[in-house]
Amino acid sequence: MEKDQDKIISDVTTGEYKYGFYSDIEMDRIPKGLSEEVVRIISAKKNEPEWLLNFRLKSYRHWLTMKMPTWPNLKIAPINYQDIIFYAAPKERKNLTSVDDIDPELKKTFDKLGIPLEEQKHLAGVAVDAVIDSVSVKTTFKETLAEMGIIFCSFSDAVKEYPDLVRRYMVPYTDNFFATLNSAVFSDGSFCYIPKGVRCPMELSTYFRINSANTGQFERTLLIADEESYVSYLEGCTAPSRDENQLHAAIVEIVAEKNAEVKYSTVQNWYPGDKDGRGGVYNFVTKRGMCKGENSKISWTQIETGSAITWKYPSCILRGDNSTGEFYSVAVTNNHQQADTGTKMTHIGKNTKSTIVSKGISAGHGQNSYRGLVKVLKNATNARNYSQCDSLLLGDKCGAHTFPYLEVDNSTAIVEHEATTSKIGEDQIFYCNQRGISTEDAIGLIVNGYAREVINKLPMEFAVEAQKLLQISLEGSVG
Amino acid sequence: MLIINNLKASIGGKNILKGISLEVKPGEIHAIMGPNGSGKSTLAAVLAGREFVEVTEGTVTYYGKNLLEMTPEDRAKEGIFLGFQYPIEIPGVSMVNFMKTAVNEHRKHKGLDPLSASDFLKLMRDKKELVEIDSKLANRSVNEGFSGGEKKKNEIFQMAMLEPRLAILDETDSGLDIDALRIVANGVNKLKRPDNSFIVITHYQRLLDYIIPDVVHVLYDGRIVKTAGKELALELEEKGYDWIKKEIENNVTA
Numbered sequence: 068m069e070k071d072q073d074k075i076i077s078d079v080t081t082g083e084y085k086y087g088f089y090s091d092i093e094m095d096r097i098p099k100g101l102s103e104e105v106v107r108i109i110s111a112k113k114n115e116p117e118w119l120l121n122f123r124l125k126s127y128r129h130w131l132t133m134k135m136p137t138w139p140n141l142k143i144a145p146i147n148y149q150d151i152i153f154y155a156a157p158k159e160r161k162n163l164t165s166v167d168d169i170d171p172e173l174k175k176t177f178d179k180l181g182i183p184l185e186e187q188k189h190l191a192g193v194a195v196d197a198v199i200d201s202v203s204v205k206t207t208f209k210e211t212l213a214e215m216g217i218i219f220c221s222f223s224d225a226v227k228e229y230p231d232l233v234r235r236y237m238v239p240y241t242d243n244f245f246a247t248l249n250s251a252v253f254s255d256g257s258f259c260y261i262p263k264g265v266r267c268p269m270e271l272s273t274y275f276r277i278n279s280a281n282t283g284q285f286e287r288t289l290l291i292a293d294e295e296s297y298v299s300y301l302e303g304c305t306a307p308s309r310d311e312n313q314l315h316a317a318i319v320e321i322v323a324e325k326n327a328e329v330k331y332s333t334v335q336n337w338y339p340g341d342k343d344g345r346g347g348v349y350n351f352v353t354k355r356g357m358c359k360g361e362n363s364k365i366s367w368t369q370i371e372t373g374s375a376i377t378w379k380y381p382s383c384i385l386r387g388d389n390s391t392g393e394f395y396s397v398a399v400t401n402n403h404q405q406a407d408t409g410t411k412m413t414h415i416g417k418n419t420k421s422t423i424v425s426k427g428i429s430a431g432h433g434q435n436s437y438r439g440l441v442k443v444l445k446n447a448t449n450a451r452n453y454s455q456c457d458s459l460l461l462g463d464k465c466g467a468h469t470f471p472y473l474e475v476d477n478s479t480a481i482v483e484h485e486a487t488t489s490k491i492g493e494d495q496i497f498y499c500n501q502r503g504i505s506t507e508d509a510i511g512l513i514v515n516g517y518a519r520e521v522i523n524k525l526p527m528e529f530a531v532e533a534q535k536l537l538q539i540s541l542e543g544s545v546g
Numbered sequence: 547m548l549i550i551n552n553l554k555a556s557i558g559g560k561n562i563l564k565g566i567s568l569e570v571k572p573g574e575i576h577a578i579m580g581p582n583g584s585g586k587s588t589l590a591a592v593l594a595g596r597e598f599v600e601v602t603e604g605t606v607t608y609y610g611k612n613l614l615e616m617t618p619e620d621r622a623k624e625g626i627f628l629g630f631q632y633p634i635e636i637p638g639v640s641m642v643n644f645m646k647t648a649v650n651e652h653r654k655h656k657g658l659d660p661l662s663a664s665d666f667l668k669l670m671r672d673k674k675e676l677v678e679i680d681s682k683l684a685n686r687s688v689n690e691g692f693s694g695g696e697k698k699k700n701e702i703f704q705m706a707m708l709e710p711r712l713a714i715l716d717e718t719d720s721g722l723d724i725d726a727l728r729i730v731a732n733g734v735n736k737l738k739r740p741d742n743s744f745i746v747i748t749h750y751q752r753l754l755d756y757i758i759p760d761v762v763h764v765l766y767d768g769r770i771v772k773t774a775g776k777e778l779a780l781e782l783e784e785k786g787y788d789w790i791k792k793e794i795e796n797n798v799t800a
Binding site for chain 2: 497
């Protein structure tokens with residue numbers, strides 16, 4: 068019986084990542100390595116205006132003066148930037164006017180991922196921008212949305228067609244080491260603008276796929292919600308299984324004007340590496356939300372199950388009075404995965420509110436750290452924060468760590484922090500077994516129960532997917 | 547339905563069960579009594595399939611199949627239910643969700659479609675009434691924050707939901723006040739049918755005032771040392787376990 072169990076465990080741990088395939092797509096790649104020349108090549112490939120090239124060059128020169136921070140609770144093998152391809156794009160056959168013009172191999176790739184590029188086949192009520200390696204290949208429902216004045220397109224198109232909006236809202240390139248790198252070499256991404264008073268009628272989403280070997284993915288998403296508008300946005304991502312680590316250093320920036328609300332959800336499923344910790348994606352992402360106007364609200368929800376290393380802190384700058392920032396997170400580390408993730412809430416305006424709910428799940432040899440900063444500036448009267456950090460451990464070789472930071476400069480602030488750590492026990496699993504529930508289903512049930520508060524924040528269609536993903540990523544983690 | 551033959555089992559190299567033979571027929575209630583440490587809970591653990599108990603010898607046949615080769619969940623789906631001595635808490639998982647998963651696993655095993663949400667909730671209501679369980683219990687997380695009595699009542703409720711062919715109640719009476727004891731016992735009596743059986747493990751006779759056993763076994767030092775009708779329980783209550791110990795020692799010396 069013990070042999071059977073070993074077999075089951077090895078089956079599920081080796082077979083668990085379903086998106087590890089590689090597609091043979093004709094690609095246009097530039098040589099490996101990073102230099103000012105490479106930055107210029109990328110910009111030229113994209114026919115960019117002068118101001119953007121200058122922005123890239125300034126970023127690159129600044130980046131050269133920077134060092135990668137060493138404070139996270141992560142073991143990161145040195146990254147050789149000269150060994151990374153900074154631009155790879157599917158070869159364009161001609162100007163794309165319809166889905167039929169897309170490389171069939173590319174279409175097949177997205178079909179396999181469950182993201183059909185034909186609008187009629189797609190999930191009702193979801194518009195997708197599909198990004199493969201360095202470029203956006205297709206944005207669905209563009210026309211339908213345009214009727215309401217909503218702009219939803221690739222970042223490259225936005226640079227050409229709406230340069231004023233892009234320039235006004237882009238994050239300063241100095242934000243952090245990887246944001247600066249991204250500012251120098253970013254290739255593409257999604258752009259979205261919701262005009263005044265418009266409630267976006269469908270979920271918008273970006274689906275990121277790394278396909279080529281030795282390629283870094285540096286995309287950039289800019290999401291602007293004008294006054295009184297609402298949008299719910301979702302991003303998903305996968306990558307082929309490879310033995311080398313791949314770097315993903317993206318930027319997502321959100322701006323919410325007066326009375327606007329943005330919900331941004333991430334289901335992150337990059338290749339996590341194999342069960343011995345070989346390969347996997349380095350997911351080093353900058354996510355920054357600016358609650359610019361009064362009563363604005365930005366809500367981050369993230370389900371982080373993939374990547375060899377996840378290192379990110381979706382943040383909210385609560386500048387508008389009465390603005391609200393929220394962060395709901397489930398981060399899973401199984402096998403040899405590592406995560407140092409959390410949030411940054413900066414209270415600047417009066418009566419600003421932030422809520423943080425973080426659920427870490429560690430299994431195998433996984434190391435999971437929550438790191439969060441709640442900062443209340445001098446003029447932020449009546450700021451309110453509630454933070455809850457829970458850790459769940461499966462097995463005895465994994466770790467959970469919590470690093471909460473509070474900086475409060477206004478005595479009217481109320482800041483609360485709660486933390487718990489618990490373990491899934493063999494007893495709990497056996498209890499489920501004894502009621503007829505298999506071990507795999509039992510872990511799924513227990514973990515989903517634990518993460519319920521966060522999953523409930525996801526749009527319905529994706530909540531179901533997230534539940535399955537949680538279960539899959541933990542299969543075989545309890546022997 | 548259940549035939550245990552010369553069962554020997556150890557935990558961490560220590561022999562606990564030293565050759566148990568026992569047959570349970572459909573419709574019977576067997577009581578297993580014995581002092582602490584005699585192996586009662588180990589026997590229950592072997593039948594339910596806990597891995598920390600190692601079976602070293604003997605066989606257990608359940609409806610003609612080798613029970614010891616079956617996974618714990620297959621045993622459950624084949625109708626073996628264990629009422630836990632210490633029911634386990636599962637935070638964040640509602641009783642509704644837990645029971646729905648369990649009931650539908652049982653149904654799948656029998657080739658039946660899953661119950662619809664409304665049918666399932668109706669089933670839950672009916673069973674709650676049957677075992678006189680507080681309706682609020684069902685909306686809470688599995689056993690989380692339940693009192694000792696509530697946990698035991700919840701075991702009986704789950705038993706009612708799953709309708710086992712063989713229910714093993716491991717000291718379900720321990721730690722119960724007289725009202726809770728009555729509810730637990732009534733649950734068992736209401737669920738009793740000619741085709742299902744119970745093994746009631748208990749330290750005290752008092753549960754057997756409410757659940758009348760067909761057979762009483764006394765387990766001592768890993769062996770069944772006495773088997774008789776329900777009057778054995780009364781005799782034990784009167785004379786205490788020392789009486790059994792003495793009898794055995796006398797047999798050994800004789």
